[in-house]
Amino acid sequence: MSGRVRRVSSGRARIGPASRGTAATVARIPHPPGIDPEKAGMTRVVPGSGWLARWPVIRQLKGEDPRGSAARSARTDALRPRTERADKVARSVCPYCAVGCGQLVYVEDGRVTQIEGDPDSPISRGRLCPKGSASKQLVTHPGRQTRVLYRRPYGTEWEPLDLDTAMEMIADRVVRTRRETWEQTCEGRVVRRTMGIAGLGGATLDDEENYLMKKLYTALGAVQIENQARI
């Protein structure tokens, strides 16, 4: 495990009270084999304290681990991963393709500070691809839209709109359009539907969300409900 952050908890990371500063930290700094990390700082690994002794070439020649520890500085040793400071860790799943790689989502002070692969996952064994590795940006990037926007018919600009007002307006339109386009019969047969309301999307959403969508649309008589599986 040398060279990689290792989980030392029971492997049961859960959302819970803050664990910062307690023994149950999520991760710790790796250390070279044979070295007690509690006792050994870089000065113990690399004898001498002069600049020459700290020169990597000398350290590589002398050091017990000629590759890893020699390249480390005191500053590096003082660094701690931000995952260690997390208030909580959520077990999640990557939102991109359908492989379903396990993710650990680290949260500190109400912000996502890191998303890493879940080493416990029998699917992904802790690995993530470039997209999964970048998914912290997906949820934190500055271009993410967080406010409702409204464009009135023939309008040339977006306008702000209150979320509750938007919901009421949308509900009004659903009810009105459904009434205006209601088909009781078609080709002489009872159909009880509206061809005036359609939906698209679902493959990026949760099963529970798809379920409520299909249930509500069907009860309203909307049949033109589709998602990415059709393309």
Added chain:
Amino acid sequence: MAECHPVGFQWVMEAKARGARVFHVDPRFTRTSALADRYLPIRAGSDIVLLGALINHVLENGLDFREYVLAYTNAATIVSEDFRDTEDLDGLFSGWDPDTATYDPRSWAYASTEEQPPAEHVEGGRRHAEAAGPETYGAGGAAAHPSPQTDPTLTHPRCVYQILRRHFARYTPELVERLCGIPAAAFAELAEAVTANSGRERTTAWVYSVGWTQHTVGAQYIRTASILQLLLGNMGRPGGGIMALRGHASIQGSTDIPTLFNILPGYLAMPHAHRHDNLEHYLEREGGETGFWGNRRSYLVSLLKAWWGEAATEDNDYCFGHLPRLTGDHGHYTTVMGQIDGTVKGYFVIGENPAVGSSGGRAQRLGLANLDWLVVRDLTLVETATFWRDGPELETGEMRTEDIGTEVFFLPAASHVEKEGTFTNTQRLLQWREKALDPPGDCRSDLWFYYHLGKLVRRRLSDDEIDRPPRELTWDYPEHGAHREPSAEAVLREINGVGPDGRALSSSTQLRADGSTTCGCWIYCGVYADEVNQAARRRPRSEQDVVAPEWGWAWPANRRILYNRASADPEGRPWSERKAYVWWDPERGEWTGHDVPDCEIGKPPDYLPPEGARAQDALAGTDPFIMQSDGKGWLYVPSGLADGPLPAHYEPHESPVANILYGQRANPARRTYDRPESPYNRPGPLFPYVLTTYRLTEHHTAGGMSRPLAYLAELQPELFCEMDPRLAARLGLGNGDWATIVTSRTVVEARVLVTGRVRPLRVEGRVIHQIGLPYHWGWGGGGLVTGDVVNDLMPLVLDPNVYIQEGKAMTCDVRPGRRPRGRALLDLLETYRHG
């Protein structure tokens, strides 16, 4: 796979390290090719020739796994004497009706016995094939006679085995060389490897992605692979199968619990106006009485009880009449035509971006511009939300913002870490995600949106008959937190189902047809067994065997390999120690093994169904394919497909070569749109090249979830066109130059990547150049990098079974330099459409 599903590909590499041989067949050389033992470049659109030749190789050399084939497939079944093959009719099967351009499938049936299947199951004519048929495919499963005539010697000229031999006889290595561009020696190596690696001791797996589905013969591509895998005994066994690698986190879940027009949860067909007057009609006509679909009354009644609760009673058909009826194709592209025609007024687009992601995007945008209202929910301002202010049609002058009457609501969505719920991955595994934090600002989950929208709509209902279905709908879920978020676990529990005692059910076999059970999706029954969210299980891999049954929950019944009864021989013994998976334990009198057995656990291998048995009781102890009405794997499909009982090679709708196999050039049953928004490339020298499209590791679909991310945008900043050096030289193009790619739909520009990764292939004696384009870019969408919309190049022509567009093989032209702007772009298009 290494390109688009990289973390899944680690298991291919594990297999390779243990001695597996990896073949990669693809028009472009990818990261998968680089790691494979052999890479076989293929002309896009010719896969049935390759797979058909492998089938021919198996049949002509007697390499099929005969014991498996005889016991587990319909190879011995006798087919109706009315059936005529494409080999007889120059590319058409019997039953073709040129007036409606559809098949009447009656002549494809099994030979009649003394007892005919119900007439509706093989109902013929236009109504079946056009209006009633394909919309329900993918649903409950077509019915065939449960115990047809057979010839176990496989010599009867009309048995499926002999029909297959004749059908594929002309699919030879020479044909592969001529049509696919794969040399005979390379084919021989592949054929040898696939057959040598199949049988008792070994299994071969096939893996495909969207590249197989996006063809006018897409369903038949996968059918061809199914035939090969059944002949070689590679289905239902460890290391075998045909694995569909799907491209969105829960695209499997959104098919199981479908936001799709033609099905209800659990692959139950949506009712059809011309087939289903009432519940009894529906149950009579949707599937057979034998096999597990014979229980569909329990599945459907339990669904109706979940949706309409107390209001659903035996006297009112459990509110079956509340379900709206289909009258034909109401799929995505037909709906867009409805938007252009003004019949569709309101549109919800949820986590999808059709303005960039669907084929022929101009038609999409014309549709969006003609709506009364549009609701877009996403993480960023995707192009579908902003088409009215920055779409390509504004630049060409085809639209003006101030003329577009569409009212647009953009509602920001919660991300995957800001809500809890399940994704169903590509292996049918449900994994529960914990919520890490609340969503910011106005962002909400889609669960929140639909739940509260439903509440607001229900407050506005009248007490008339039209409003009865939404009024009587069960719509009470516990709410949490300041945002009044509905409980996703409560929804999952409703999906799982509840028994008469009010407790969560543990298995779909507990479902009843008398209204005493509820279940929102019968195949998901058990995900909340023992009142525990089984999808949230996370027993570390280090504490489990390789099957890892305690990580998440797989439908159905937590089975990890479907139809795994076939991993044992007819007597219930493993085919070999090496491939032991589930087996019959005679001491205990039950099935056991490494996985949940995909059969009734106490049904002995020597069970024979009594006369008149129904549902699973009608399946013998040797029948592994328990959803089929005869329990057999279908090498030949007597009903259920719109374009024939066997796969035949047809050229893509747009192809630079003729079909040398048949007079019928392209799939005769393919769907086209005869309207100005859907132009097609005319055959001939104007469009001399083959165009295919694909993904890159660093981006996702149309880019809405990747272009706004700095890391990913930097890794793949710009649209490019892969082109072989000979074509580049002919066009005078150097690496990094601009090229313009033209179809009759539109014109896009891209930087040229001159590379040996796409190769010219010698097809029918002449050199065919293929070019490849990744389709991740768009003009906006919050993207840090932008580019032309590659999907705009594609034609609107669909597979007739599933209505998926042909996006992987078409023709195009390539011109040096950047594309024209504004009106000049339309002028250039005109020269290609009419020139």
